[in-house]
Amino acid sequence: MTTKTDFLNGNVACAEGAIAAGCRFFAGYPITPSTEIAERMAARLPKIGGTFVQMEDELGSVAAIIGGSWAGARTMTATSGPGFSLMMENIGYAAMTETPIVIVNVQRGGPSTGQPTKAAQGDMLQCRYGSHGDYSIIALSPSSVQEMFDLTVKAFNLADRFRTPVFLMTDETIGHMREKVNLHSDVEIIPRRELKEGELPCAPDENGVPGFATFGNGHNIHITGLTHGENGYPSTDSAEVHEHLVRRQVRKIEDFRNEITDVDVINPDAELVFISYGAPTRTVRQLMADVPDIYGHLNLRIVWPFPDESLLAFRNAKAFIIPEMNLGQIAKEVRQYTNVPIVIVPKLGGALHTPEELKKAVEVAKTVTKPVTEVCL
Amino acid sequence: MNLEDWYRQDRLPHIYCPGCGNGTVLNCTLRAVQELGFKQEETTFISGIGCSSRASGYTSSDSLHTTHGRALAFATGVKLVKPHQHVLVFTGDGDCSAIGGNHFIHACRRNIDLTVVCINNSIYGMTGGQGSPCTPYGAITTTTPYGMHEQPFDLCKLADAAGANYVARWTSFHVKELTEAIRVGFEVQGLSFIEVMTQCPTSFGSKNKMRLATQMIDMFRENAVLKVKADRDAAAGKSLEPGKFIVGEFVRRHNPPLGVEESK
Amino acid sequence: MKLVINDHRCKGCNMCTMVCPYDIFQEGTRPGARGYIIPVLDHPERCTNCRLQKFYGRQLCGMCQTICPDQAISWVDEKPFEPHKVVIEY
Numbered sequence: 001m002t003t004k005t006d007f008l009n010g011n012v013a014c015a016e017g018a019i020a021a022g023c024r025f026f027a028g029y030p031i032t033p034s035t036e037i038a039e040r041m042a043a044r045l046p047k048i049g050g051t052f053v054q055m056e057d058e059l060g061s062v063a064a065i066i067g068g069s070w071a072g073a074r075t076m077t078a079t080s081g082p083g084f085s086l087m088m089e090n091i092g093y094a095a096m097t098e099t100p101i102v103i104v105n106v107q108r109g110g111p112s113t114g115q116p117t118k119a120a121q122g123d124m125l126q127c128r129y130g131s132h133g134d135y136s137i138i139a140l141s142p143s144s145v146q147e148m149f150d151l152t153v154k155a156f157n158l159a160d161r162f163r164t165p166v167f168l169m170t171d172e173t174i175g176h177m178r179e180k181v182n183l184h185s186d187v188e189i190i191p192r193r194e195l196k197e198g199e200l201p202c203a204p205d206e207n208g209v210p211g212f213a214t215f216g217n218g219h220n221i222h223i224t225g226l227t228h229g230e231n232g233y234p235s236t237d238s239a240e241v242h243e244h245l246v247r248r249q250v251r252k253i254e255d256f257r258n259e260i261t262d263v264d265v266i267n268p269d270a271e272l273v274f275i276s277y278g279a280p281t282r283t284v285r286q287l288m289a290d291v292p293d294i295y296g297h298l299n300l301r302i303v304w305p306f307p308d309e310s311l312l313a314f315r316n317a318k319a320f321i322i323p324e325m326n327l328g329q330i331a332k333e334v335r336q337y338t339n340v341p342i343v344i345v346p347k348l349g350g351a352l353h354t355p356e357e358l359k360k361a362v363e364v365a366k367t368v369t370k371p372v373t374e375v376c377l
Numbered sequence: 378m379n380l381e382d383w384y385r386q387d388r389l390p391h392i393y394c395p396g397c398g399n400g401t402v403l404n405c406t407l408r409a410v411q412e413l414g415f416k417q418e419e420t421t422f423i424s425g426i427g428c429s430s431r432a433s434g435y436t437s438s439d440s441l442h443t444t445h446g447r448a449l450a451f452a453t454g455v456k457l458v459k460p461h462q463h464v465l466v467f468t469g470d471g472d473c474s475a476i477g478g479n480h481f482i483h484a485c486r487r488n489i490d491l492t493v494v495c496i497n498n499s500i501y502g503m504t505g506g507q508g509s510p511c512t513p514y515g516a517i518t519t520t521t522p523y524g525m526h527e528q529p530f531d532l533c534k535l536a537d538a539a540g541a542n543y544v545a546r547w548t549s550f551h552v553k554e555l556t557e558a559i560r561v562g563f564e565v566q567g568l569s570f571i572e573v574m575t576q577c578p579t580s581f582g583s584k585n586k587m588r589l590a591t592q593m594i595d596m597f598r599e600n601a602v603l604k605v606k607a608d609r610d611a612a613a614g615k616s617l618e619p620g621k622f623i624v625g626e627f628v629r630r631h632n633p634p635l636g637v638e639e640s641k
Numbered sequence: 642m643k644l645v646i647n648d649h650r651c652k653g654c655n656m657c658t659m660v661c662p663y664d665i666f667q668e669g670t671r672p673g674a675r676g677y678i679i680p681v682l683d684h685p686e687r688c689t690n691c692r693l694q695k696f697y698g699r700q701l702c703g704m705c706q707t708i709c710p711d712q713a714i715s716w717v718d719e720k721p722f723e724p725h726k727v728v729i730e731y
Contacts (some may be wrong), residue, residue, distance in 0.1 A: 025458050051457045056483040060450035063443065063480075067423070067454025070441060072461070075454070085493055093444050215439040218418040222385070224442035233388060234434065234442075270560050389650070390711060395677060400710025408707065550660070552707040578654075590654040590710075595656030 001186030010148045010175045011036035011078075014104060014168065014181075015044065017152030018076050020187050023102070024050035025073040027064035029057055029083060032116040033172040034106040037078035058083035062090035066099045070223065072214040074156050078104035080172075084123055084130070091165050092131030093225045095249065098202075098210065100159035100192060102152070104168040106175040107325075109350055119171040121278055121325040125332070127167045128304045134246050136253040138260070139167040139304035143281035145179035151301060153187045158260065160192035162182045162253055163209050169303065171325065173279050173352060195219055200243075203230040208252035257305035263298060265310060270296030271318045272365050274358070275334060277303050280323040283353040290355060295362070303330060306339040319343055319365035323353045331372070341368045353371060353377075357368025378417060383407040385437045392431060392571045398549035398575025399639040402496050403432045406465065406550055409559035421422035423452045425477060428503045428577075429496035446477030449484040452491050460490070463563060470497040470511035474530050478510075485539030485568050490636045492562040492569045497534060498577035506580030517584040531580040532572050537628050544566030544628040548597040552626065558626065567634035574601075574622070597598025642691050642716045644682060644705075648673030650713035655680055657705035657714060659730075663687040666705070690716060 008016070015037045019024075026045060028038040042052045050073075055061045058079055065075035079087065084105050094101050109115030110122045125128075127139050138158050140151045152168060156163045159166040195201060201221040202210050210235030213219035226234040227242045235241045266288065267273075273296035274284045281299045288297055296314055300307065311320075311334065320338065322331045323345040331344045347353050361375045380538040382584050384407065393399050410420060422440040424430035433440040437640025443451045444506040452466045473495045482556055484491065501507040508518040508525050511532065515524045536544045543565040555573060562569030576582060576593030587593045607617060617623065645667075646657075650684040651673055658680045667683035685691060690701045694716065706714040 025454065027454060053453065053457055053487075055450060056452070056479050059447060060453070060480055060483070063447040063450030064454035064457070066443075067441065067456075068458040069453035069454075070439075071455045071458035073458040075458075089444055090447065213439075215441075216418055216462055220438050222440045222442065224434065225444060226442070233407060241623050357407060384712065393710060395652035396656065397710050400712065401656075401708050404707050404709070405713065514725075549708070552660075552704065556707070590656055591659050594656060594659060 001184055003069060004183045006181055006183055008145060008181050009178045010142075010145045010170065011106065012040050013145045013148040013168070013181045014078075014152045015040035016183050017149035018102070018156070019044055019048065020149075020183065020185060021074065021153040021156040022189050023074045023076050023156065024048070025065065025068040025075040026050070026077065027053050027055050027061045027068070027075070028077050029055055029061050029079065031080045031083045034078040034080050034104060035177050036175070037104060042272040049352070057250055058086040059090060062087045062094070062101070062103070065101050066090060066094050066097075069099050069101050070215050072162070072194065072216070072282070074127060076102040076104065078106065080106050080108045080116075081110040081123055084126065088131045092133060092135065093133035094165040095131065095137065096225050097223050098163040098249065099165070100163050101165050102155045102159055102168065103165060104152075104170065107171040108284055109348070115350055117172065119173040119279060119352070120348065121169070121171055121329070124169060124303065124326065124329040127169055134250055136250045137165050137304060138162065138253060138302065139169050140262070140301060141169050141277040141303045142174060142301070143299070144174070145177065145181045147301065148174060149181055149183060154262070157188065157190045161190060161209070163192065163212065164253060166249060169278065171279050173349070174287065200230040201232045201344065202228060204248055204252070208248055208255070232361055254305050258307055258309045260302060261307040261310060262306055263310045265298060265313045267293065267296040268313045269316055270294065270314070271316050272362055273298060273314045273317045274302070275319050275320050275322045277301070277330065279325065280353050283323065283355060283358060287355045287358050306333045306337070311338050312346065319368050321345060321358070321361050321365050323358060323361070324349065328374070335372060341366055341370065342372050345377065347377055378411060380411050382409060383411055383437055385435050388435055391435055393428065394579040396576065396578045397428065398498065398573070398577070399428055399432055399496055401549040401552060402494065402555070402573050402575060403435060405498070405556040405560055406432075406494060407436065408556045409563065410465075412556070412560055413563055415463055419461060420465070421446050421465065422453055422465050423455065425469070425472035427469040427472045427501070428498070430467050430472060432467045432496075436460050444477070446472050447480060448472065449477065449480040449491070449493070452485065453487070453489050453636070456489055456491060460636050460638045464491050465494045466491055468493060468495050470495065470499060470532070471501045471509040474510045474532060474535070475563045482535065482539040485536050485541040485570065488540055488542055488567040488632055488634045490568070490634045492559065493571065494559060495570065496575050497532065497572050498575045498581060499529070500577050500581040502577045502580050506584065516581070518581070532568070533627050536568075536570040540632060541570045541628065542630055542632055542634065543569035545570075545626040546572040546574070546622070546624050548624060549573060549603055550594050550597045551601070561626075565629060565639050567632060615628040642694055643719050644688055644691055645715055645717050646679055646714045647715065648679050649675065649712040651677060651679045651698060652711050653677030653679055654710060656708050656710070660704050660708050662702065662704065663689065
């Protein structure tokens with residue numbers, strides 16, 4: 001394995017991670033702040049036998065990458081908030097047809113056009129629940145440029161293993177900042193399991209995931225977004241078939257959520273514990289370095305499915321402090337799994353939290369009694 | 378492969394209404410594919426949502442039944458990753474020109490090597506008979522109970538203007554010509570757009586005094602004007618009578634296509 | 642060969658009746674297996690394909706089969722002692 005060290009911005013590192021993971025088809029639409037990913041893929045893919053296409057809108061982008069995935073390639077697209085909202089219909093289609101795709105969302109201030117050049121984390125609940133109906137997805141959240149590279153590789157492996165859309169939820173700060181990054185050429189690639197002869201196209205194996213019937217390999221299957229039986233044929237009248245299908249698609253990920261956990265548990269005996277993901281993790285790390293050994297930290301690299309068992313590692317926790325660049329989206333999820341009081345530290349407008357602001361939150365957390373308290377910065 | 382092998386026999390008889398033109402178009406398409414001698418594993422059928430788009434589920438090779446209007450975008454992805462695949466897209470008038478209008482004009486502009494069969498029954502059939510952008514002026518539908526007050530699209534002119542390499546229109550009455558047009562569509566590299574005017578006796582016909590399939594087929598036989606005749610009339614100064622439409626091959630050109638492997 | 646209409650598929654639209662160049666069909670009066678009134682063969686001896694497919698070794702005409710929306714029409718070999726048989730006229 002060769003490792004090239006470079007000084008790149010987060011978006012470019014993400015594109016390089018995708019290429020290292022074997023992504024050979026990218027369909028995208030330009031949107032600030034994710035355009036650098038598309039531009040890097042446009043420059044790199046034709047030279048390595050891949051294909052880049054700029055589609056006419058984000059709906060077309062997701063449609064094209066789903067089609068490309070069925071033709072057998074690892075595919076990716078990148079967007080931000082307004083484009084993400086447009087993609088929801090086809091994300092639901094990918095979830096229903098169990099198509100592995102990777103979508104990078106470099107979040108920016110919202111709602112609507114918002115602040116295109118400022119960071120935010122406002123799409124965290126949308127990536128889990130944005131499309132209609134019940135389904136489950138996997139979302140990762142990098143907090144550094146190196147993680148943009150590593151987690152993109154991981155995203156492709158998870159997508160192929162679970163046959164689901166996987167989201168890389170980053171933000172404008174991580175996307176545009178430049179840091180030293182080690183670009184490994186030889187990363188672990190775990191490809192999708194091909195459908196075997198005699199197996200039904202939508203019949204699950206022992207992990208709940210069916211084999212993948214790549215187009216052109218003679219499987220001759222029919223793939224549809226309608227509710228379908230194990231042979232793939234539409235079956236819109238049967239309540240039993242529908243319930244069985246939807247529950248299996250949700251369970252295939254949710255049942256494994258504590259197995260695919262990727263978290264940092266630091267200082268599990270602490271009483272005041274920070275829970276963070278993405279850019280605010282950088283501030284928490286700074287605070288922990290300034291004031292060592294007092295606070296605990298749970299850094300989530302995989303945010304969805306939510307790793308609830310990691311919360312149990314903090315046995316002495318008296319308060320969970322959750323800094324987010326939104327009005328408390330993941331805090332809602334933490335609340336479901338614990339009775340420990342939660343202190344949310346929302347910060348909008350694009351700037352990262354500062355260590356002083358987190359210290360202010362700590363002061364509030366020391367005397368908190370209500371289940372959820374908001375710290376106004 | 379025999380013709381019967383191209384049908385997904387365990388899903389027949391299909392769900393279409395009595396007299397629906399979709400069954401005819403499916404027959405013509407599969408005849409064209411069989412005449413060309415394609416192998417099952419190198420042919421893919423992709424469709425959107427609607428009565429027209431159910432056709433992909435009745436073919437026995439790999440098929441992708443996608444979301445409303447987006448079939449061309451999915452097909453772009455499949456074709457660019459596997460340029461050797463013969464990809465045919467079934468779409469409808471609403472699927473293609475209403476919700477899918479943007480993808481339609483861009484697929485034509487990009488000239489991606491697909492064959493698009495647009496089954497134009499001038500109505501939204503599956504949802505019960507609402508007006509579509511191709512419903513003729515004055516026609517009655519459930520959302521235009523006082524007659525359609527909007528002008529319809531001429532899908533062939535749209536495809537031509539957007540840059541498709543092959544554009545043709547036939548009806549579900551002209552089955553031999555339609556089969557030939559689809560065959561040529563596969564042979565021509567670049568986007569081939571074949572519009573098929575078909576009958577929907579259940580939704581369109583019943584509200585517009587053509588309740589039987591045979592009445593609508595009669596209407597196509599009367600009102601379809603072959604392109605050669607229309608060109609002769611135009612040269613003589615006569616314009617097309619209202620209610621009539623031109624059928625035939627409109628465009629065949631060789632602009633550079635996308636999604637075709639360059640010969641090394 | 643003889644033309645057979647599969648009455649489990651035919652939905653009585655009568656397009657075959659309308660397009661046959663040799664007018665071999667007629668609108669029927671009795672329902673088929675699904676309850677639709679299926680057309681009957683009025684002049685089967687005029688069907689070009691019935692008469693000459695074996696002679697030419699390929700399918701001829703086929704307008705009815707192509708236009709049939711329900712894929713209900715097919716041609717089969719006649720059994721040895723059928724009461725009505727289509728023969729080639731030399």
